[in-house]
Structures are given as structure tokens and as C-alpha cells.
Amino acid sequence: MAYRLFEGKEHATAYRKYRFSPSDHLIxxxxxxxxxxxGFPFKLAVDVGCGSGQxxxxxxxxxxxxxxxxxxxxxxxxxxxxxxxxxxxxxxxMAEELPFADNSVDLVTAMSAxxxxxxxxxxxxxxxxxxxxxxxxxxxxxxxMELSYADCCLHTLNQVCKEFYAALKPYRCPCxxxxxxxxxREAYESIPYPDKEWQECMWVxxxxxxxxxxxxxxxxxxxxxxxxxxxxxxxxxxxxxxxRLMTIMGVxxxxxxVVVGVKYFYLLARKPQDV
Numbered sequence: 210m211a212y213r214l215f216e217g218k219e220h221a222t223a224y225r226k227y228r229f230s231p232s233d234h235l236i237x238x239x240x241x242x243x244x245x246x247x248g249f250p251f252k253l254a255v256d257v258g259c260g261s262g263q264x265x266x267x268x269x270x271x272x273x274x275x276x277x278x279x280x281x282x283x284x285x286x287x288x289x290x291x292x293x294x295x296x297x298x299x300x301x302x303m304a305e306e307l308p309f310a311d312n313s314v315d316l317v318t319a320m321s322a323x324x325x326x327x328x329x330x331x332x333x334x335x336x337x338x339x340x341x342x343x344x345x346x347x348x349x350x351x352x353x354m355e356l357s358y359a360d361c362c363l364h365t366l367n368q369v370c371k372e373f374y375a376a377l378k379p380y381r382c383p384c385x386x387x388x389x390x391x392x393x394r395e396a397y398e399s400i401p402y403p404d405k406e407w408q409e410c411m412w413v414x415x416x417x418x419x420x421x422x423x424x425x426x427x428x429x430x431x432x433x434x435x436x437x438x439x440x441x442x443x444x445x446x447x448x449x450x451x452x453r454l455m456t457i458m459g460v461x462x463x464x465x466x467v468v469v470g471v472k473y474f475y476l477l478a479r480k481p482q483d484v
Contacts, residue, residue, distance in 0.1 A: 230263040230264055230266070230267055231263075231264050231267065231320055231348055231413075231473070232413045232415075232473075233267070234413070235348065235411065235413065235473055235475070236264075236267050236268070238408075238411075238475065238477075239316070239318065239344075239346045239348075239475075239477065240271055242344060242346070242406065242477045242479075243315065243316055243344045243346075246342055246344060246404060246479040247315065247340075247342040247343060247344065247479070248342075250273065251271055251272045251273070251315055251316070252272065252273045252274065252315050253272065253273065253274050253275075253276070253309075253313065253314050253315050253316075254268045254271075254272040254274075254275045254276070254314070254315060254316040254317075254318065255275075255276050255277075255278065255307065255309060255314050255316070255317050255318070255338070256268060256275065256276070256277045256278070256318045256319070256320065257278050257304045257307065257317060257318065257319045257322065257326075257331070257335075258278070258279060258304055258319050258320075258321075258322025258323070258325065258326065259277030259278060259279050259284070259285075259288060259299070259320075259322075260279060260281075260284045260288070260321075260322070261284050261287035261288045261291060262277055262287070262288030262291045262292060262297075262299070263291075263320075264318065264320035264321075264348075265277035265288065265292075265297060265299075266291060266292065266293075266294065266297065268316075268318070269294035269296055269297050270294075272296070272315070272316070273296060274296050274298075275294075275296060275297045275298075276297075276298050276299070276300055276309075277297065277298075277299045277300075278299070278300045278301070278302050278304070278307065278308075279299070279301065280301065280302070280303055280304075281301075282301060285299045285301055304319070304322070304326040304327075304331045304334070305326065305327050305330035305331050305334050306334065307334050307335075307337075307338050309338040310338070311337055311338065312338070312339070312340050312341065312343075313338055313340065314338045314339050314340060314343055315339075315340060315343050315344070316343065316344050316345075316346065317335045317338065317339055317343070317344075317345050317346070318345075318346045318347075318348070319331075319346075319347050319348070320348045320349070321348065321349045321350065322349075323347045323349065323392070323393065323396070324349065324384075324385055324389040324392050324393070328392065328396060329399075332345075332396065332399070332400065336480060339480040340480070341480055341481065341482045341483075342479060342480060342481075342482060343479070343480050344477060344478065344479050344480070345400075345476075345477070345478045345479075345480070346475065346476070346477050347393055347396065347475065347476040348473065348474075348475045349389065349390075349393060349473070349474060349475075350471045350472055350473045350474070351388070351389075351390060351472045351474070352374055352429070353371070353374060353472065354370065354422070354426075354469055354470060354471050354472070355367050355370070355469070355470040356370055356422065356454070356467050356468070356469060356470075357467065357468045357470070358458045358465075358467050358468070361457060361458050361459070362457070365457050366454065366457050366458070369450060369453050369454055369457065370450075370454075372450070373426065373446070373450045374426075376435075376446055377426075377429065377431035377432055377435060378431065380431040380432070380434035380435045380438070381430075381431045381434075382430055382431070382434070390409060390474055393474060393475075393476055394407070394409070396476060397476045397478075400476075400478050402478045402479060402480060402481060403481065404478070404479040404481070405476070405477060405478035405479065406476070406477040406478070407474075407475075407476055408474060408475050409474040410472060410474065411472070411473045411474065411475070412470055412471070412472055412473075413470070413471050413473055414468050414469070414470050414471075415468070415469055415471070416466050416467075416468055416469075417466065417467065417469055418463065418464045418465065418466055418467075419451065419454060419455065419458075419460075419463045419464070419465050419466075419467050420451075420463040420464055422467060422469050423447060423450070423451050423463065425469075426447075427447060432447075451463055
């Protein structure tokens with residue numbers, strides 16, 4: 210079954226503010242795969258579970274038309290505010306019921322969203338809408354991000370981060386299992402296409418304020434679940450973690466910039482000609 214956990218206005222607001230886009234390098238991996246397997250022109254890309262459009266906008270300059278889809282009106286409202294490119298449109302729909310004709314889409318992506326879908330149904334739907342030689346790209350990242358800061362003990366800094374993640378673990382949705390990467394690996398093994406690629410460790414580093422890192426973790430479904438269950442506990446946890454990190458860094462402002470390392474993984478697959 211599909212899970213719908215990111216639809217509220219407040220959560221969508223935080224999502225827009227703190228969720229970051231996939232790196233250009235990661236998007237290029239997808240485009241290189243598509244170019245080698247299908248070739249130009251790139252006409253239509255569909256970004257499923259697009260949220261507020263962080264990844265959708267990155268596809269615009271490479272395709273004649275890009276459509277982002279999501280079940281949440283609040284997420285799509287923010288996506289529309291973000292979109293400046295004239296070739297991007299957005300549609301509200303289920304991931305398992307895409308409003309596209311058979312064999313009509315060059316690229317179907319899901320960026321940090323596939324684990325919330327009814328996965329078998331979505332894979333069948335992606336197969337239906339993809340053109341022969343069209344490609345499916347499923348991207349996501351693990352929760353165990355790493356921080357670094359100049360002249361700071363990385364082990365001590367990241368031990369606090371690990372405590373943060375451990376405190377959220379009891380609130381993790383059971384449908385995700387202990388690690389969502391396993392869901393993607395299972396999908397890779399289940400897709401019958403002979404031409405496919407699996408990468409489970411691609412580190413991307415980015416500079417952001419410590420407050421941005423904290424806000425990002427607070428958009429996780431597990432933190433949101435804790436916030437619903439016990440608002441005071443969630444708020445205190447976040448404040449305590451932030452204060453401890455600042456103490457280790459020797460700073461007093463949460464606006465101090467840190468380097469955040471994010472471990473991405475991805476699945477790429479090409480639909481065969483004869484299916």
C-alpha cells in the first residue's frame with residue numbers, strides 16, 4: 210500500500226525550506242544513463258512524488274517538457290511557487306495512477322519518494338508509461354548523514370548526530386523496515402529489465418547552516434511522528450542536539466555553516482524494446 214505522510218501545510222512548508230535538491234552530479238548520472246540507452250531527443254520526464262519540486266526543476270533544461278506529480282495539494286502549491294521554467298507543469302495524482310498514455314514518457318524519476326509508494330503497483334505503472342528504451346530512475350539517501358567543521362573532532366560531532374538518529378528510530382514508519390535502502394535493492398532485483406544499474410554508496414557533500422541541517426532532519430517522517438506524539442519531547446530533543454553540536458564546534462550561532470555529507474543510492478533501469 211501507499212503511505213501519505215507529507216501532505217500537511219506545516220510539513221510542506223518545512224519541506225520546501227529545508228529539503229535540498231539532488232546534486233548536479235547525481236542528476237548527470239541519470240541523464241548519461243538515458244542518453245546511452247535511448248539517445249536524444251529528451252521529450253518528456255515525469256518526476257513522481259515530486260514534493261515541492263526540488264528535483265523536478267533540475268530536469269527542466271534537459272527535456273522539452275517536465276511534469277511533477279504528487280498526492281499533496283500543499284506540496285504542489287509550493288512547487289508551483291518555485292517553478293520559473295515554462296516547460297514544467299504539475300499534476301495532483303497517485304504514484305500508482307499516472308495520467309499519461311502508454312509508451313509516452315522518456316524518463317520516470319522518483320527522488321526520495323519511492324519507499325512511500327505501493328511499490329509493485331508503481332513499478333507496473335512506470336513500465337506502462339515508459340517508451341521502449343525509456344528509463345526509470347529511483348534516487349534516495351540514507352539517514353546517517355555526517356557533519357564536519359573546521360578544527361573539530363569529527364567522531365565527537367557525529368556521535369551526537371547518531372544519538373539524534375537513534376532517538377528518532379522508534380518513530381520510524383514500520384513500512385520502511387530498518388533501512389529503506391533494502392526496499393530499493395529489492396526493487397532492483399525484481400525489475401525484469403536486463404539493462405539496469407545499482408549504486409548504493411555515492412557521497413555528496415554540501416555546505417549549509419547548522420540550523421539548515423537541523424531543519425532538514427526535522428522534516429523526516431520519524432521526527433514528525435515524534436512531534437505529533439509528544440511535541441515537547443521533539444522540541445527539547447532538537448534544541449538539545451543543536452546546543453551540543455554548537456558546544457563541540459565552539460560556536461554560539463546555529464547559523465554557523467557546516468559541511469553535511471549525504472550518502473545517496475540509486476537504481477537506473479531501461480525498458481526493453483520488446484516487452
